[in-house]
Structure formats: C-alpha cells, structure tokens
Amino acid sequence: MDGLTILGVIIAFAALIGGNYLEGGAWHLLINYPAALIVFGGTIGAAVIQTPKNILLRAIHIFKWVLSPPKFQQKKTIKQIVGWSNIARKRGLLGLDNLIGSEKDPFIKKGLQMLVDGVPPEKIRGILEQDIELLRQHDTSAAGFFESMGGYAPTVGIIGAVIGLIHVMGHIGNPEELGPALAIAFVATLYGVALANLFCLPIANKLRAHVDRIAVWQKLLVDGMIAIADGENPKNIEAKLSGYLL
Incomplete structure (x- = not known):
C-alpha cells in the first residue's frame, strides 16, 4: 500500500x-450531484473516445499501481543475478535451465531462456532492450489516459457551468429555482479544476514514475544477464550492478 x-x-x-x-x-x-455527473461522466467519456482499446485496458490494469506499486528490490535482484552467475560458473549456462520453469516474471524467463540457448550476448541485449522500450511506450501511453482526463476535466467543468447558467436564464423569473442552477454552474467548475489538478494529473505522473522504475529494474537484469553470458566473475558482476542502488 x-x-x-x-x-x-x-x-x-x-x-x-x-x-x-x-x-x-x-x-x-x-x-452537487448534477455537477458531478456532468464533470466526471463528460471527462471519462472524452478520454475514452480518444484512447485505443488496448491502451484503455492497460490504463485500467495499471491504475492499481497508484495504491499498490509494483514490488521489486534492486538489492534482492542483484543477489539473485549473482546467484545465477555462480550457477553458470559451476555448471555452465545450461545449469540455468532448471530456473526457467519456476520463474514467474516473463521478462526474466525470456532472458534466462536465451542464456541457456546460447544466444550471443549482444543479440540478447538487443532483444531485451527492445522489449523494455516497447513496454515502456505502452505503459506511458496508458498513463497518458489519466493525463488526458486532466486535460479535459476543466473544460468539461466550464461546460457544466454553461449548462447551469442556461438553467439560470430559463428560471430568471423564478428566484426560488435560481439557487440550484447557480450551484451547478459554480460547483461544476470547481469539480473540473479539482479533478484535473488534484487527481488525474498526479495519478498520471505517479504511474509514469512507476513505469520508469520498472524500466530501470529491467535494465539491471539485462546488464546482469549480459555479464553472465560474458562469463564475468560473480564479484565483479555484483560490483558492476551496485551502481543501480544509488
């Protein structure tokens, strides 16, 4: 949490x-429920219209990161990589084959499989770095869904204000009904600005920060796997990867 x-x-x-x-x-x-309906419904609808289905589904999926961020520890990952390097030095790269079946993360699984298959180090780096960049672009676009909501919300709030003012003009001769209509006008503007600046934009920025953290963690894995493929000493690998702990 x-x-x-x-x-x-x-x-x-x-x-x-x-x-x-x-x-x-x-x-x-x-x-004010009418104002809330106008602003929240209009904002979500506008953002959904502009967003492709796969990006929208990914945005819904990663929204949980706002309260429950992806869990990984650089120090623990470095120890794991050093453990792989010790196995590779004792049994060869084929000794890593037993680890693939128990590994849940698809990125790690793919990297270990290429190590076991004897894929050249530079090719491993190229393939995995391409995966990192593609995932990063996809998740950044998903975070952009909430940023787009932040862009639309104030404008939809103004639309709500205009609707309220239309109601005001329609009941100008009935003072008792002017209050609720004016409330919609002003509260809708408040909802739009607050939704954008207190929720949507901060959520988008927080999700992007998590996307960057995942990319850095994956680069740590790539550097470690390439070091294993090059046959580097486990202690040297640990020293090289320690820079990721800064």
Missing part, C-alpha cells in the same frame, strides 16, 4: 473542505 498517495488525498480533501469552512461555507455546499 502506497501511504503517500493516501496522505496526498487526505491533504487535498482537508485543504478544500478546510478552506471552504474558513471562508464561512458549509461542506455540503460543495456537493
């Missing part, structure tokens, strides 16, 4: 509600 995300949400809500209270407003004045 990512505690910083939860802390950030708490701070954001506290700032909005607290600021409204200090201005003399009641918290229930910030709740």
Whole structure:
C-alpha cells in the first residue's frame, strides 16, 4: 500500500473542505450531484473516445499501481543475478535451465531462456532492450489516459457551468429555482479544476514514475544477464550492478 498517495488525498480533501469552512461555507455546499455527473461522466467519456482499446485496458490494469506499486528490490535482484552467475560458473549456462520453469516474471524467463540457448550476448541485449522500450511506450501511453482526463476535466467543468447558467436564464423569473442552477454552474467548475489538478494529473505522473522504475529494474537484469553470458566473475558482476542502488 502506497501511504503517500493516501496522505496526498487526505491533504487535498482537508485543504478544500478546510478552506471552504474558513471562508464561512458549509461542506455540503460543495456537493452537487448534477455537477458531478456532468464533470466526471463528460471527462471519462472524452478520454475514452480518444484512447485505443488496448491502451484503455492497460490504463485500467495499471491504475492499481497508484495504491499498490509494483514490488521489486534492486538489492534482492542483484543477489539473485549473482546467484545465477555462480550457477553458470559451476555448471555452465545450461545449469540455468532448471530456473526457467519456476520463474514467474516473463521478462526474466525470456532472458534466462536465451542464456541457456546460447544466444550471443549482444543479440540478447538487443532483444531485451527492445522489449523494455516497447513496454515502456505502452505503459506511458496508458498513463497518458489519466493525463488526458486532466486535460479535459476543466473544460468539461466550464461546460457544466454553461449548462447551469442556461438553467439560470430559463428560471430568471423564478428566484426560488435560481439557487440550484447557480450551484451547478459554480460547483461544476470547481469539480473540473479539482479533478484535473488534484487527481488525474498526479495519478498520471505517479504511474509514469512507476513505469520508469520498472524500466530501470529491467535494465539491471539485462546488464546482469549480459555479464553472465560474458562469463564475468560473480564479484565483479555484483560490483558492476551496485551502481543501480544509488
């Protein structure tokens, strides 16, 4: 669980509600269901329209990273690679074959399989680095879905405000119905700006940060596997990879 995300949400809500209270407003004045429907529904709909199906599905899949980030530790991975290198020195690269079946990560599995198959080191690097870049582009595009929501939300909020003002003009002769219509106008604008700047854009940036972390972790694996393929000493491999711990 990512505690910083939860802390950030708490701070954001506290700032909005607290600021409204200090201005003399009641918290229930910030709740308006028609405005919420316009802003949230319109924003999601606009973002879905512009997003290809495979990117949308990936965006939904990686959304969980906001609260539950991908778990991997560089230090633990380095120890794992050093363990592979010790096996390779004692039994040869074919000795790594027994590890492939028990490995769950497809990237590691692919790299180990190429080591066992005797694929030249530079070819292994080329194939795995291409996989890293393609996955990074795909996940970055998926994170961009939430950024696009952040771009649309303020504009949809303005649309909600215009709708509210239309209702105001339609009931200009009935003062009792002016209040709810004006509420939609102002609250919709608030929802649009808040949704963009307190949620959508921070979520997109956090997901991109996780995408970069995964890419760095995968590059660590590539450098380790290439060192094993080149027959480097396990201690030298550990020293070389220690730079990833900075």
